[in-house]
Amino acid sequence: MITMLSDFGDRDIYVGVMKGVIAEINPQVRVVDLTHQIPPQNIAAARFCLMNAYPYFSDGTVHLAVVDPGVGGTRRAIAVQFANGFLVGPDNGTFSGLLSQSPALAVVELTNPDYWRISQPSKTFHGRDIFAPVAAHLAKGVPFQELGNPINSATLVQMDISGCILTETGIAGSIQYIDHFGNLVTNIPGSYVQGKTWYVKAAGLTITGSETYSDVEVGEAIALVESHGWVEIAINRGNAHSQLQIHLEDTVELAFES
Incomplete structure (x- = not known):
């Protein structure tokens, strides 16, 4: 093949x-x-x-x-x-x-x-x-x-894409990809948030971590682990890239609730 x-x-x-x-x-x-x-x-x-x-x-x-x-x-x-x-x-x-x-x-x-x-x-x-x-x-x-x-x-040539970094309060990362729907894919693996209560900070916003797009109202922002296994920021039935004005390589911070 x-x-x-x-x-x-x-x-x-x-x-x-x-x-x-x-x-x-x-x-x-x-x-x-x-x-x-x-x-x-x-x-x-x-x-x-x-x-x-x-x-x-x-x-x-x-x-x-x-x-x-x-x-x-x-x-x-x-x-x-x-x-x-x-x-x-x-x-x-x-x-x-x-x-x-x-x-x-x-x-x-x-x-x-x-x-x-x-x-x-x-x-x-x-x-x-x-x-x-x-x-x-x-x-x-x-x-x-x-x-x-x-x-x-x-x-071999390497892409200059830095990995996420563990911090005292959570994980610092960045946007590594924006898909067709405008979903913002971070470089933070979803394995970090399994079984935890968490949220993402980006562009001055605090976005709650959840499991499915429908966990928030239409037009609201959400953070979740997508099928590719990375934490992403999305808007239920919307375009997070254009609506939130968050772009490739912009920084994000993932934090956990105690």
């Missing part, structure tokens, strides 16, 4: 072209679209979505992720082998969240043109000319080490 994640949207032909390249090489492979609605060039959003999606796929899955503002520049094109499968895409931090949970077993730079679509790839569409064909070949069983030169996993 191959999963695909990108910021290409569904208006243009880019995603369809990549699927055509994959089908030409490996017509039997199953392709699953994670999303192609990552905000343009938003590597942090790509990192978050891939990190939270990969556990739901079988071992051996090839995860193809192309959010690539540095395409054609000095950033490396890579493939990564990890315990659950493979990653293919640019070395720009997209894979750093997933690899913090399941470390790399091996990494190669994609230097072998035998597994590209053409030997002189486009400077602006490596998704078509390098990443899609490499993913198709991997899913077909090409040995990982044949794809290019090995590199040290310690040299």
Whole structure:
């Protein structure tokens, strides 16, 4: 299986072209679209979505992720082998969240043109000319080490997203992702609040922690642990991002009631 994640949207032909390249090489492979609605060039959003999606796929899955503002520049094109499968895409931090949970077993730079679509790839569409064909070949069983030169996993680009910090009164964190509904996903794991009475402070507001959106009236703010396992701030039937004016990387504080 191959999963695909990108910021290409569904208006243009880019995603369809990549699927055509994959089908030409490996017509039997199953392709699953994670999303192609990552905000343009938003590597942090790509990192978050891939990190939270990969556990739901079988071992051996090839995860193809192309959010690539540095395409054609000095950033490396890579493939990564990890315990659950493979990653293919640019070395720009997209894979750093997933690899913090399941470390790399091996990494190669994609230097072998035998597994590209053409030997002189486009400077602006490596998704078509390098990443899609490499993913198709991997899913077909090409040995990982044949794809290019090995590199040290310690040299992979890391996203500058700091973790949450335990404080005397609770946990200090930040907003790491904003979803389609405007829900504000923090970098605080939900495991910290299990069985406790808690609340979140953000943008001068105190927001009660609860379990479901309907625990508050329509239009009211709530904090809860979402299905992805992170504490988030939401508004029942509303958009927390626009209504509360809380943004990516804004700080939040989670506190417990005694």
